[in-house]
Amino acid sequence: AQKVTQAQTEISVVEKEDVTLDCVYETRDTTYYLFWYKQPPSGELVFLIRRNSFDEQNEISGRYSWNFQKSTSSFNFTITASQVVDSAVYFCALSEEGGGADGLTFGKGTHLIIQP
């Protein structure tokens, strides 16, 4: 069975600090997909990134970067020079290769608080 663990329930940092959100996953499939979503207080889930299991390249997008390591089953997310607007709940999610559309298995989320 698939599982996503986000051990950090809440992180609070001061603006401009760097912060890393951890995500560890479990799956029996060799083909799977990992995602990060942001959920601001308004409630809408905003897609940030997708990674498939064959692509271990790290990704950088502006202040955001992602470190995917199959050896440790981790897909961590770093925000550099954090800003107050980054305050939100961040979810890591997993879907497995199964044919057809399937749903996402989410971690419990990390509530990130950026203090001015």
Place this chain on the structure above:
Amino acid sequence: DTEVTQTPKHLVMGMTNKKSLKCEQHMGHRAMYWYKQKAKKPPELMFVYSYEKLSINESVPSRFSPECPNSSLLNLHLHALQPEDSALYLCASNQGGTGNEQFFGPGTRLTVL
């Protein structure tokens, strides 16, 4: 048009009421999803429609009844709900297949009295 819309934004209903939640997308996506999210919890998958056919029903009680009238629309019919069904109901869509990112609507915040 690159968004998923949901109506209403908020809904308050009694346990004997019948109501419907609506979701719409015009991105040509072939799969649509309903998730339920309780406060301070992650979204939980309820239903998946793929090419307008119900493909996944995650053991959801029959008081929730999904409907996909066409490839752009997804409804969730509600009847005889319980107070514990109060939650944020999120609709999502994607291209279908496996591994494609899902795009979420803003959700309907449901309160059952």
